[in-house]
Amino acid sequence: MPVVDGEVKTSVTTLMAFMAGEVVKGICAPCLLVLDAYFAVGPVFLMLKQVVGEQGQRLAHIVTRAKSNVVAYEDPPPRTGRRGAPRKYGKKISLTSLFNHKDLFQEVVMDIYQERKTILFYCVDLLWKPIKEKVRFVLVLDEGIGFILMGSDLTLPPEDMIMAYSYRFKIEVSFKVMKHLIGAFFYHFWTKAWPRIRESKERDLSSLKDREKHRIALTANAIEAFVNFGCIATGILQILALNHEHRIWQNYKGWLRTISSAIPSEEIVKSVIQEEFFHNFHSFSNSAIYRIIMSKRKKIQYNDLSEAA
Secondary structure, three states: OOEEOOEEOOOHHHHHHHHHHHHHHHHOOOEEEEEOHHHOOHHHHHHHHOOEOOOOOEOEEEEEEOOOOOEEEOOOOOOOOOOOOOOOOOOEEEHHHHHHOHHHOEEEEEEEOOEEEEEEEEEEEEEEOOOOEEEEEEEEEEOOEEEEEEEOOOOOOHHHHHHHHHOOHHHHHHHHHHHHHHOOOOOOOOOOOOOOHHHOOOOOOOOOOHHHHHHHHHHHHHHHHHHHHHHHHHHHHHHHHHHOHHHHHHHOOOOOOOOOOOOOOHHHHHHHHHHHHHHOHHHHOOOHHHHHHHHHHHHHHHHHHHHHO
């Protein structure tokens, strides 16, 4: 369970950070997590800070888009020797106000979103109250549009942070492929054991019987397995596209008005595999998939004959 400062906190952000931490621990190698502004909260930074290797080195760092109202603080002033506790934070800074100081920004030319762009950026490390530590903030101006990135690694160059965040768009493309091409989210698993939302505002499952809890757990496992198979299928299509692009183009029977890339898309790879499988179906008679399909086909034919009789 997600634990922050010794307390269990279950929310979308903490659950994501917990699962990401478990994956990083399994990989046991330094990882950079690129997240949206929704996850720019203190608990996520604090939880992933605890993911360390055998030598105590930090394994999980974050690059995320900051919220529009983000504020940070300069280093506290030196102690004056007067009575009272020393200040923990210096001057408060609204990050969005820094966009008015164009003299702070520097220009860089980068290849992002498959095109060459000239970008203005300003990098500054400031104290962030939710974690009581410094965070690297990178203010970016891209064709007049400004946004702020924040990262936990103070040694990561700002250009690398901008480049890493530009890759986040590929996640949206992957979701589109999984939804419309693979059908990874077209599952129809449900159970009547799940209480109706309109009957109770609180979806507390503690009052359910063990049998009902078991049915809900089986349904959740079926949904996760279905989506995971979709992810695996998407990954296989991408691996084939990267490693066998010449063979795929040779066997592609469709027509494209323009070819934007030498690497075929997942849709093209899928169409080639479907065509090959259809024409060579009987040669796969020893495969498990063939036996499953044929067994179901025989049942359908038997039912049709029974009805006709």
